[in-house]
Amino acid sequence: MSAGPDGPDTVARAAATGDxxxxxxxxxxxxxxxxxxxxMLGRRPSDCELAIYSVMWSEHCSYKSSRRHLRQxxxxxxxxxxxxxxxxxxxGVVDIGQGYAVTFKIESHNHxxxxxxxxxxxxxxxxxxxxxLAMGARPVAVMDALRFGPADAPDxxxxxxxxxxxxxxxxxxxxxxxxxGELAFDPCYAGxxxxxxxxxGVMRHxxxxxxxxxxxxxKVILFGARTGPDGIGGASVLASASFGGGESAxxxxxxxxxxxxxxxxxxxxxxxxxxxxxxxxxxxxxAGISCATAELAEGGxxxxxxxxxxxxxxxxxxxxxxxxxxxxxxxMMAIAAPGDVxxxxxxxxxxxxxxxxxxxxTGAGRLELTWHGELVVDIAPETAAHGGPVYDRRAARPAGxxxxxxxxxxxxxxxxxxxxxxxxxxxxxxxxxxxDKTWVTQQYDRHVRGDTVLAMPxxxxxxxxxxxxxxxxxxATDGNGQYCLLDPYAGAQLALAxxxxxxxxxGARPVAVxxxxxxxxxxxxxxxxxxxxxxxxxxxxxAALGTPVTGGNVSFYNQTGQAAIHPTPVVGVLGVLDDxxxxxxxxxxQPGAQVVLLGAxxxxxxxxxxxQVAHGHLGGRPPAVVLxxxxxxxxxxxxxxxxxxxxxxxxxxxxxxxxxxxxSCLAGGHGxxxxxxxxxxxxxxxxSAARVVVAVVPGSEEQFSGLCAAHGVPAAVLGTVGGTSxxxxxxxxxxxxxLAAAHRGVxxxxxx
Amino acid sequence: xxxxxxxxxxxxxxxxxxxxxxxxxxxxxxxxxWHADRGLRGVDxxxxxxxxSYGDYLRCGAIARFAPVxxxxxxxxxxxxxxxxxxxxxxxxxxAHLLPGALVRNSGxxxxxxxxxxxxxxxxxxxxxxxxxxxxITLVLKSGEGAYLAGEAALAAMEDQGQVVxxxxxxxxxxxxxxxxxxxxxxxNVVGLMxxxxxxxxxxxxPGSDGLGFFTSAVRQLVAG
Numbered sequence: 017m018s019a020g021p022d023g024p025d026t027v028a029r030a031a032a033t034g035d036x037x038x039x040x041x042x043x044x045x046x047x048x049x050x051x052x053x054x055x056m057l058g059r060r061p062s063d064c065e066l067a068i069y070s071v072m073w074s075e076h077c078s079y080k081s082s083r084r085h086l087r088q089x090x091x092x093x094x095x096x097x098x099x100x101x102x103x104x105x106x107x108g109v110v111d112i113g114q115g116y117a118v119t120f121k122i123e124s125h126n127h128x129x130x131x132x133x134x135x136x137x138x139x140x141x142x143x144x145x146x147x148x149l150a151m152g153a154r155p156v157a158v159m160d161a162l163r164f165g166p167a168d169a170p171d172x173x174x175x176x177x178x179x180x181x182x183x184x185x186x187x188x189x190x191x192x193x194x195x196x197g198e199l200a201f202d203p204c205y206a207g208x209x210x211x212x213x214x215x216x217g218v219m220r221h222x223x224x225x226x227x228x229x230x231x232x233x234x235k236v237i238l239f240g241a242r243t244g245p246d247g248i249g250g251a252s253v254l255a256s257a258s259f260g261g262g263e264s265a266x267x268x269x270x271x272x273x274x275x276x277x278x279x280x281x282x283x284x285x286x287x288x289x290x291x292x293x294x295x296x297x298x299x300x301x302x303a304g305i306s307c308a309t310a311e312l313a314e315g316g317x318x319x320x321x322x323x324x325x326x327x328x329x330x331x332x333x334x335x336x337x338x339x340x341x342x343x344x345x346x347x348m349m350a351i352a353a354p355g356d357v358x359x360x361x362x363x364x365x366x367x368x369x370x371x372x373x374x375x376x377x378t379g380a381g382r383l384e385l386t387w388h389g390e391l392v393v394d395i396a397p398e399t400a401a402h403g404g405p406v407y408d409r410r411a412a413r414p415a416g417x418x419x420x421x422x423x424x425x426x427x428x429x430x431x432x433x434x435x436x437x438x439x440x441x442x443x444x445x446x447x448x449x450x451x452d453k454t455w456v457t458q459q460y461d462r463h464v465r466g467d468t469v470l471a472m473p474x475x476x477x478x479x480x481x482x483x484x485x486x487x488x489x490x491x492a493t494d495g496n497g498q499y500c501l502l503d504p505y506a507g508a509q510l511a512l513a514x515x516x517x518x519x520x521x522x523g524a525r526p527v528a529v530x531x532x533x534x535x536x537x538x539x540x541x542x543x544x545x546x547x548x549x550x551x552x553x554x555x556x557x558x559a560a561l562g563t564p565v566t567g568g569n570v571s572f573y574n575q576t577g578q579a580a581i582h583p584t585p586v587v588g589v590l591g592v593l594d595d596x597x598x599x600x601x602x603x604x605x606q607p608g609a610q611v612v613l614l615g616a617x618x619x620x621x622x623x624x625x626x627x628q629v630a631h632g633h634l635g636g637r638p639p640a641v642v643l644x645x646x647x648x649x650x651x652x653x654x655x656x657x658x659x660x661x662x663x664x665x666x667x668x669x670x671x672x673x674x675x676x677x678x679x680s681c682l683a684g685g686h687g688x689x690x691x692x693x694x695x696x697x698x699x700x701x702x703x704s705a706a707r708v709v710v711a712v713v714p715g716s717e718e719q720f721s722g723l724c725a726a727h728g729v730p731a732a733v734l735g736t737v738g739g740t741s742x743x744x745x746x747x748x749x750x751x752x753x754x755l756a757a758a759h760r761g762v763x764x765x766x767x768x
Numbered sequence: 769x770x771x772x773x774x775x776x777x778x779x780x781x782x783x784x785x786x787x788x789x790x791x792x793x794x795x796x797x798x799x800x801x802w803h804a805d806r807g808l809r810g811v812d813x814x815x816x817x818x819x820x821s822y823g824d825y826l827r828c829g830a831i832a833r834f835a836p837v838x839x840x841x842x843x844x845x846x847x848x849x850x851x852x853x854x855x856x857x858x859x860x861x862x863x864a865h866l867l868p869g870a871l872v873r874n875s876g877x878x879x880x881x882x883x884x885x886x887x888x889x890x891x892x893x894x895x896x897x898x899x900x901x902x903x904x905i906t907l908v909l910k911s912g913e914g915a916y917l918a919g920e921a922a923l924a925a926m927e928d929q930g931q932v933v934x935x936x937x938x939x940x941x942x943x944x945x946x947x948x949x950x951x952x953x954x955x956x957n958v959v960g961l962m963x964x965x966x967x968x969x970x971x972x973x974x975p976g977s978d979g980l981g982f983f984t985s986a987v988r989q990l991v992a993g
Contacts, residue, residue, distance in 0.1 A: 184879045188912070189820040191782030276780050276823025366804075368779060459879045461910050463967040463974065464818075466786040480973065483789075597972060 024336055025063040027391045034060050043070035049405055056399055064324075064385065064392040067337040068400050071303035072310060075572055078404035081538035082570045085548050088555035089565035096564045098527055100224060107147050107217075108566020109224060110528045112592045114487050117221050119151045122161070122214040122493065122532040122588045124571035128270045129211035133178025137211050138186035138273040142345050144215040145190065146299035149282055150348070152225035152289050153217030156465060157479055158187050160197040160213050161493045161532070161586045162456075165206025167448035167766050172201070175209050177767055182273075183213075184459040189275035190282070193468045194460035195477025197493055198586075201448050204497065207576040212532040212586050216491055218481055223289055227298040229351045230316035232379040234295055237357070238305070239364050239371035240281050240347040244330035246271040247304075247343030277346040277369075284367035285348060293360045296351035306340045306400065308349040309383055313397035316351075319382045320397070322375035336387040351377060411548045412541035420502060423635025425621040430697050431630075437696060438748035440630060441674045442758045444701075447629045450671050451762035452682075469596045473683065475518040475667045480596045488596035492518035492589055495534075496670075497582030498623040499638035504546040505553035507623075508585045509641045512557045513705050514669050515589035520650035521665040521708055523600045523657025524591030529558055531568035531587050536580020538572045546583035547572075554585060560643040563589065600657050600710075602666040603684025607738040608714045609663040611688050613673065614649055615707030616642075616730050619698045625671040626701040645706035645729070652727040653708065661720045663737070664711035674700040676709045678755050681742050687752055689743040690735035696747055711737050771796040771990035773983075774811035776841075776857075778803040778832045782819035783854065783966060790966040791815070794983030796990075803835040812990045813850040813894070814841060816857025818910075818964060828871060828913050829859035838864060850894040850986055851958045855911055858950065858960030867953055867960045868926060869918035875943025879912040883975040885937035886949050886963055890930050893952050895959045897985040904937055905978035907963035914962040915943035916951070926951060934961050 038060060040050040045066075053061050053069050061069060075081060100117050101109040107121035125140025141158055148155045160183055164172045187194050197214070229236070247270065288294050296316060298308045305327070313320040324336045334342070352360045357373060364371035378384070383400070385393035396403075431440045444450055453473060462471040469488060470478035476492035494514040500507030512529065519526045531554060536543040558565055574581045593599055604611075621627050622636030656662050664684060668676045681687050692699040712720045724731035735745070743749035773791045775798050777784045788798035799811050808814065821832035832838070838860075845851045845866050853861040861867040874880060886907050888899040899905070918926070923945055926932060934950040942962075950961025965979030 181878070184912075188879055188910075189780070189823060191819065274823070276820060276825070279780055279782075279820075458881050461879075461881050463881065463908050463910060463964065464782050464786070466783075466789055466967060466973050469972055 024387050024390060024392050027062050027394045030062040031059045036060065038066055040066065044074055045070050049073060052405065057395065062392055064337045064340055065395055067340050068306040068310065068393065071306050071341055072400040073404040077303050077307060079570055080405050081407050081409050081572060082547065083406050084408060085551045088551060092555040092559045093564040094559050094562045099564055099566060100221065107151050108528065108530065109151060110566060110590060112481065112487065112489060114482060114485060115220055116481055116487065117219050117224065118216060118489055118590060119148055119153045120214065120216040120491065120530055120588065120590050121147055121567050122212050122530045122586065123569040124532050124534060125211045125213060126209060126534065126571050126574055129179050130175065130207065130209050132270040133175045134182040135270050135272050137179040137182035139271045139345050140211055140213040141183055141186045142273045142275065142278050143301045144213045145192065145278065146301065146348065148215045148217035149285050150225065150227065150297050150299040151217065152223040153219040154286055155192055155215050155217045155282060156467065157193050157195045157477060158213060158215050159195055159477060159491060159493055161495060162198060163200045163202065163205045163210035163584065165201065166203050167201045169206055171206060173767065179209065179211055180456050180459055186273050186275045188461040190279050191464050193462045193464050195462060195468055195471040195479065196491065197472065198495065199453050199456055202497060202582065204581045208574040208581050210534050210584060214493060214588050216489065225289060225294060225297050226315065227311055228296045228315035229312035229320060229377045230318050231295060231353065232377055234351050234353055234377040235357050235373045236320060236322060236375040236377065237350050237352055237360060237371055238327060238347065238374045239350065239369055241274060241277050241344055242328045242330040242370060243334065243339055243342050243344045245334060245338060245342065246345065248338050248341050271343050271345050273345050280367045280369050281346055281348060284364055284369045287363050288360060291359065291363065293352055293356045294350050295353060298349050300347040300349060302343060304340065304342045304344065310397045310400040312349065312351065313383055314401035319378040319380035319384065320375060321378050321384045324385050325388050326372055326374040328370055328372050336392050409538050409544045410541045411544035413545050414542035420635050421637055425627040425633055425636050428627060428631050428633055432697060434747040437700060438750060440626065441678065441700065442750065444625055444629050444671045444675060445678050445755065446758040446762050448762055448766065450625060450675055452760045453763065454760065455763035455767060469599055470522060470601060474602050475521040478522050478593065478596055478599050486595035486597050488593045490519045490522045490524035490591040490593060493586055494518065495584050495586035497584040498628065498634055500550060500583040500585065501634065502623050502636065502638045504549035504583045506638050506641050507583065508550040508553035509557035510638060510705060511585055511587045512554055513641060513643065513646045514667065515587045516561055516563065516646055516650065517667045517708060519589045519591035520653045521600065521667050523598055523654055524593045525654050526563050526589050526591045526650060528590045529563045529565045529587060531565060531585055533568065533570045534574055534581065534584040534586065535572055536575035540580065543580050550583055550585045554587065557643060561647060598657050598660065600662045600665045602664055602680050604664055604680045604686045604688055604711055604737040605684035606663040606711060607686055609711035609737040610717050611690055611734045611737060612710050612712055613707065613732045613734050614710060614724065614729050615645060616704065617699055617702055617707065618704045620702050620704050624701065624703045639703050639705045642706045648727050648729050649706055649708055652723060652729045656720060656723055661713055661716040662710055663713045666709050668707040668709055669703060672701040672703050673709060678742055680709065681752060682755055682759060686737050687739040687741045687743065688735060688737045689739060689745060691745040692734065693732050696744065769991055771813065771987040772799050772811045773797065773986065774799045774801040774808055774814040776801045776803060776814065776816050776837055778821035778835060780820045780822055781817050783817040783964065786966040787815045787817040787854065790969050790980065790983045793969050794980060794987045796983065796987035801837055803837050806836050806840055808840050808844060813986050816853040816860050818855035818857060821856055821860065829856060829863040832860045833864040842866065845958050848955065848957050852895050852982065853960035854964055854966060855962055858962055861958060861960045866958050867951055868922055869916055869951065871913055872915045872917055873913050874915055880941055881910040882941065883908055884941060886934045887937050888934055890933045890952065893933060893956045893959050894986050894989050895982045896933060897989055898981040906968060906975045907965055907979050908967040908974060909941060909963045911962055916948045917945055929954060933959055
């Protein structure tokens with residue numbers, strides 16, 4: 017395509033051969049989009065320019081179907097004085113006090129993880145870590161929210177162990193503790209697994225870096241791994257379509273990760289930043305050099321002149337368009353002053369990271385790329401970075417939505433005797449989605465760096481940020497595709513509420529949100545309706561909870577044929593703990609502690625784990641969203657944790673109080689005896705929101721009860737921690753051994 | 769006088785920060801040592817920390833043993849310098865032939881991160897002096913290639929000479945011969961183990977503080993000596 021017999025397709029040639037047909041459709045551009053490019057340039061694009069626009073205007077990079085809706089996250093954002101950088105940067109940055117800032121973001125790597133589970137998931141970790149690194153922060157932990165098809169499906173046995181193995185391989189070798197996440201199963205994810213990776217980083221305020229190239233004459237340095245033919249789906253199309261495929265063979269489109277190089281890159285970048293040698297920096301992810309050059313130049317309001325032939329290659333046969341589109345991992349691009357280049361390169365050499373000056377910042381406002389002296393790209397950077405089309409896709413409430421809501425689980429037969437309730441609890445506890453996740457989590461290093469205070473299976477991961485003061489952060493991710501299918505507006509808010517509550521249960525103060533919006537095809541009006549409702553719900557929910565969205569990611573086209581996944585917004589919430597020594601864990605570890613249920617319980621079974629596990633039923637309405645109650649409970653928990661009143665706290669969600677109590681007993685190694693203040697089935701299995709079960713430190717009962725009243729949080733005393741059984745007085749008792757057997761053997765039996 | 773304990777950072781070392789923290793908590797001074805530099809900066813002891821040196825894409829520790837710093841460390845260790853290798857550090861010490869045996873892939877073929885019980889069998893080394901003979905402690909095991917192997921004759925000889933320093937209490941989680949979790953050289957100054965004592969120095973961030981004894985043992989003895 018590039019260095020064919022007549023040399024590359026230069027800008028001059030493009031101007032002279034305006035009517036040459038180009039394979040824009042194969043590259044994913046519509047004919048309207050192609051015409052728009054021609055109109056902007058006043059000529060046909062060169063092959064390299066076509067490559068840039070095709071990747072930069074893709075759904076993945078341009079957010080063309082989602083952008084007009086995502087604006088709500090900024091428009092409705094609650095006032096916050098803690099946001100140092102928000103949406104639009106590589107990741108949002110939050111001030112957590114004492115001069116520290118935290119940056120965090122969640123991103124999908126769904127499609128690659130289905131095609132090649134191990135490398136797909138591994139490079140998902142690598143990509144999100146570089147986003148955090150690009151902000152100037154030291155990455156300090158990762159989390160993973162995973163969703164697969166049925167646990168016993170043959171393809172799940174291929175995808176799940178590969179995904180977990182890839183995350184384990186990359187994260188462990190990189191030296192980042194994995195502190196939590198999710199694992200869920202549903203038939204809708206068969207063929208469309210969701211692999212969402214979150215990374216969190218810490219920096220001092222003054223370390224903040226932005227993706228901007230400015231200062232005419234400053235040098236553009238590409239450093240990290242060499243560029244190879246990774247992930248060049250589109251460029252191969254370009255090659256074979258326009259030049260008969262002579263140069264580039266069809267190549268696997270999933271990238272391969274090298275966590276060792278990433279580790280070196282992390283240390284190298286932090287040392288470069290500390291030495292003050294970085295004027296601007298950007299990671300190379302999707303769309304590789306195309307994206308990094310366009311966004312850096314656009315961010316700095318400048319231009320850039322790049323010699324593509326200077327890019328160090330792993331495969332010398334690559335042409336300029338392939339170099340532009342390559343998604344080779346573990347690469348960064350930085351801007352440095354000419355006088356600093358020598359020191360910059362020396363630090364890279366110390367870390368054995370290859371680094372090359374490939375061009376410079378210009379004042380021309382143009383992105384000018386050459387290939388052995390010939391101009392192959394000459395465009396305005398903003399046209400690629402942010403000038404893509406924005407679509408107002410048709411959204412229509414699906415025809416079956418009313419019928420789905422009308423299919424109320426109230427009609428389902430319910431267990432009532434003690435024996436039936438006992439059996440229902442054990443069956444839920446042993447269902448794959450609620451079973452013990454140790455099979456997965458013990459493949460991840462949670463201890464490296466020595467700052468992990470809480471990790472899975474706790475409600476939230478908790479990290480110490482400052483060893484002297486005890487300042488720390490808590491993080492949780494949640495999503496519930498079933499709730500969202502029943503009502504995407506409420507479902508998105510319930511995901512937000514659960515993550516918020518999980519963070520609050522540790523005693524942390526929730527402060528900011530990131531999200532990964534996983535949906536089917538935006539070209540399907542029903543999916544688009546689910547998307548718009550979810551975004552609206554999430555934006556409204558964040559406003560009500562006072563937690564701004566700081567960034568996120570959209571993943572469309574998660575569907576097989578006409579069948580889309582359930583709408584699955586995954587929400588990550590960041591909280592702050594002034595002193596991690598005051599954090600509260602979920603286990604019932606203190607006999608004699610009073611067990612109290614916070615929040616109101618209503619008969620709410622739509623989308624519940626009970627309805628699905630016991631009856632394979634999904635219908636009705638999801639639990640009511642009660643954000644003011646969530647807020648009150650969170651502020652109560654923070655106050656109680658600070659005062660040292662809580663021996664344990666655990667969020668009540670999937671599977672209801674029954675599962676929450678069982679998990680707290682197993683985690684703490686002690687049973688409990690409780691009496692339920694109403695219909696036992698409802699109290700055990702309803703999934704009403706805004707509820708947390710806590711154990712109160714003996715002697716603090718009165719003080720805690722007063723605090724509940726002061727915060728307006730309903731509190732029902734259920735009983736006491738102690739013994740070796742989970743006992744519901746007058747109904748049933750289950751020895752801890754039996755609970756453990758039901759809970760722990762499930763995933764090993766499925767996955768070996 | 770404070771004992772100065774060198775912590776070597778290879779490319780891909782990950783637990784160097786944790787090892788330094790453990791030395792500091794034990795009352796010693798942690799001295800960073802860089803893989804590419806010659807000389808040991810006059811330290812009284814050295815810790816080779818955990819991680820994936822050079823990515824461990826080849827055999828674990830196989831490349832690190834050729835690092836410039838090892839050219840000074842190996843003769844110093846042979847001359848009696850106390851050296852502790854943790855996880856990847858243990859693998860490097862075996863590759864460098866400072867310790868007998870080898871570490872191979874876990875029998876379950878997967879990485880394991882788990883808190884487990886370890887029995888201290890030899891309290892005569894500079895790293896285990898603060899423990900009672902037979903004391904059971906809880907440490908973190910986190911490794912993919914942690915199965916300790918050696919020939920039967922070598923294992924028998926090591927047992928005879930008391931070179932097994934720590935053993936898994938509840939059976940080997942990874943296929944290690946004779947439940948061996950860590951060993952020493954014949955002289956006793958070089959110790960390697962797969963579980964991580966530096967991750968068990970504070971109940972806030974680990975399973976307890978049982979691991980601190982490895983570091984206090986060395987720091988106290990060096991100051992006293």
